[in-house]
Structures are given as C-alpha cells and as structure tokens.
Amino acid sequence: MLIEFTVKNYASFKERTTLSAETGNRLRKLKETNTFSSKNPSLLKSLLLFGPNGSGKSQLIQALQTMEGIVTRPTQAVTDKLNYYPFLFDEKSKIEDTYFEVKLELKNKIYDYSFSYNRESITSEVLTLISGNKEKEIFSRNGNDIQVSNKLLEDSIPKLRDNSLFLYLAQSENDADCIAVYKWFADDLLFIHDNLAMFNQEKFLSQLENKAFRKEIVSFLNFADLNIYNIRLKDEPYHLLKLPTLNKPVIS
The missing domain is CATH 3.40.50 (Rossmann fold)
Known part of the structure; x- marks a missing residue:
C-alpha cells in the first residue's frame, strides 16, 4: 500500500x-x-x-x-x-x-x-x-x-x-x-486511463483471477457506493456482426 x-x-x-x-x-x-x-x-x-x-x-x-x-x-x-x-x-x-x-x-x-x-x-x-x-x-x-x-x-x-x-x-x-x-x-500498481487503448486489459483481467485482489477491488467499489458486491469472470465467444450485403453496381 x-x-x-x-x-x-x-x-x-x-x-x-x-x-x-x-x-x-x-x-x-x-x-x-x-x-x-x-x-x-x-x-x-x-x-x-x-x-x-x-x-x-x-x-x-x-x-x-x-x-x-x-x-x-x-x-x-x-x-x-x-x-x-x-x-x-x-x-x-x-x-x-x-x-x-x-x-x-x-x-x-x-x-x-x-x-x-x-x-x-x-x-x-x-x-x-x-x-x-x-x-x-x-x-x-x-x-x-x-x-x-x-x-x-x-x-x-x-x-x-x-x-x-x-x-x-x-x-x-x-x-x-x-x-x-x-x-x-x-x-x-495499476493505472486505468481514460484512453482505453493505453489500458493494459490483459494484466487487469489476469489480476482479477486472484481472489485477494478481486476482494480488494470489490471493497473499493463498495466504498465508492457503486453497489457492486461481487465480480465473476467467464469466457464468452465474441461474435462479429454480419453486415447486410449491399448490391454493388457492375462496371464493365
């Protein structure tokens, strides 16, 4: 600390x-x-x-x-x-x-x-x-x-x-x-930026696997009155949206 x-x-x-x-x-x-x-x-x-x-x-x-x-x-x-x-x-x-x-x-x-x-x-x-x-x-x-x-x-x-x-x-x-x-x-020591491109998300997520660290985060969120009492991690597949096919003009 x-x-x-x-x-x-x-x-x-x-x-x-x-x-x-x-x-x-x-x-x-x-x-x-x-x-x-x-x-x-x-x-x-x-x-x-x-x-x-x-x-x-x-x-x-x-x-x-x-x-x-x-x-x-x-x-x-x-x-x-x-x-x-x-x-x-x-x-x-x-x-x-x-x-x-x-x-x-x-x-x-x-x-x-x-x-x-x-x-x-x-x-x-x-x-x-x-x-x-x-x-x-x-x-x-x-x-x-x-x-x-x-x-x-x-x-x-x-x-x-x-x-x-x-x-x-x-x-x-x-x-x-x-x-x-x-x-x-x-x-x-973690830094969370306004610019998410600079935020090391992999490091933060790996830290959340640690029960003691997760408990500290939840304690902090409670202290900030955000009404978050637990954090659970689960893997979900990421699906790309399929855009509708547009009719393109044919140039010959």
Missing part, C-alpha cells in the same frame, strides 16, 4: 513534491470509514487530486507510471536510454537527475525505495526497511559505489549495468525484501 510518492525534476515538477496518503493528526470526521486506521501509519483509503488545468495533476500520475516502467521493464543493453523527462523550463534542470521515491506498507513492513537517474544511467538507488524508529538499509548505490546487507546481494553486484536498477537484479536473485517491493510495482 502506498504511503508516499515523491518526485523531483520531472515534467512540470522542478522542486521536490510529495503525494502522501497519511491521514495526519487533523483528520477527525469520517476517520472510521475513510481510513485504514489499523495500519501504522494510518492511511487514507482514497486520494483526490484537484486543481486548474495545467497544474500537474496528470503529470504526477505519469511520474509514478514512469517510475513503474523503469522498475518493471528494465533496459536490455548498455546502450539503451532511460525514460528521462526533466523539468523543461530551466536550463540547469535539463542536465540534472530526475528523482523518484515511494514509501510502502507491505504485509506490516514499511519500505522506502528511491532512485535518481538521467538518460544514460542510474546515479543513486536506496532500499530501506523501516521498523518503528529503526531503519535497516537493504542496499544503497551512489554511482559505482554499492553497499549491500547480505552475501546474496553482494554476489549480484558484478552483474549490474549503469543503466539498470539494482532492485530488478536483486529480486531476480531471490532476495525476499527486493521481491516484495518489485512485486508491488509489477502486480499491485
């Missing part, structure tokens, strides 16, 4: 900007219905972004989607370029790194994962496990300097390319913490 998302130097975001799902201390009304009060920290069940046209609402979601793409669709060769879209209205920003960070609650564990990058390479990357007031750094990367917390991750270091994330490599080597964070991006 997303606690915070932070972006810097991306599209219309020059300075560090954070979207937070934490309830804060001031929320009193609807606390029992609109929050996950059992979570630590307490989290909002939904967030609403509002503002005038051109204020960056869509680009904030696009930033999270860009982060998801870099995590789940890694570069295949050392010459591949990263999806780099810095703040365009300042000459200095065009040569600075873009920064993404998420703070997640996953099965009663809190992870903080961040990285910065440019078109050519990942310049920094950190994964931290937070437990109360204690923090355990799973791995950190600053340029070519990589620090890891266990032997399994250490064996992965020589395989890392400048333009790829250590998180992807570490999860493929079966590190449990890295797998948990990677799976949030790959399986739990």
Whole structure:
C-alpha cells in the first residue's frame, strides 16, 4: 500500500513534491470509514487530486507510471536510454537527475525505495526497511559505489549495468525484501486511463483471477457506493456482426 510518492525534476515538477496518503493528526470526521486506521501509519483509503488545468495533476500520475516502467521493464543493453523527462523550463534542470521515491506498507513492513537517474544511467538507488524508529538499509548505490546487507546481494553486484536498477537484479536473485517491493510495482500498481487503448486489459483481467485482489477491488467499489458486491469472470465467444450485403453496381 502506498504511503508516499515523491518526485523531483520531472515534467512540470522542478522542486521536490510529495503525494502522501497519511491521514495526519487533523483528520477527525469520517476517520472510521475513510481510513485504514489499523495500519501504522494510518492511511487514507482514497486520494483526490484537484486543481486548474495545467497544474500537474496528470503529470504526477505519469511520474509514478514512469517510475513503474523503469522498475518493471528494465533496459536490455548498455546502450539503451532511460525514460528521462526533466523539468523543461530551466536550463540547469535539463542536465540534472530526475528523482523518484515511494514509501510502502507491505504485509506490516514499511519500505522506502528511491532512485535518481538521467538518460544514460542510474546515479543513486536506496532500499530501506523501516521498523518503528529503526531503519535497516537493504542496499544503497551512489554511482559505482554499492553497499549491500547480505552475501546474496553482494554476489549480484558484478552483474549490474549503469543503466539498470539494482532492485530488478536483486529480486531476480531471490532476495525476499527486493521481491516484495518489485512485486508491488509489477502486480499491485495499476493505472486505468481514460484512453482505453493505453489500458493494459490483459494484466487487469489476469489480476482479477486472484481472489485477494478481486476482494480488494470489490471493497473499493463498495466504498465508492457503486453497489457492486461481487465480480465473476467467464469466457464468452465474441461474435462479429454480419453486415447486410449491399448490391454493388457492375462496371464493365
């Protein structure tokens, strides 16, 4: 579950900007219905972004989607370029790194994962496990300097390319913490667009096969007062409409 998302130097975001799902201390009304009060920290069940046209609402979601793409669709060769879209209205920003960070609650564990990058390479990357007031750094990367917390991750270091994330490599080597964070991006984070051509319908339908995920979707729909209490999937043949045959003039 997303606690915070932070972006810097991306599209219309020059300075560090954070979207937070934490309830804060001031929320009193609807606390029992609109929050996950059992979570630590307490989290909002939904967030609403509002503002005038051109204020960056869509680009904030696009930033999270860009982060998801870099995590789940890694570069295949050392010459591949990263999806780099810095703040365009300042000459200095065009040569600075873009920064993404998420703070997640996953099965009663809190992870903080961040990285910065440019078109050519990942310049920094950190994964931290937070437990109360204690923090355990799973791995950190600053340029070519990589620090890891266990032997399994250490064996992965020589395989890392400048333009790829250590998180992807570490999860493929079966590190449990890295797998948990990677799976949030790959399986739990979904984007539904107004443009259905951009919506990955196959991924969404495959997710609905998972009972736990389907239960979460139904719970969300109930919370939105849509009166939907169950979702059932069934295959049905798709029949094309037969158009009537038109008499065409014969040209001889």
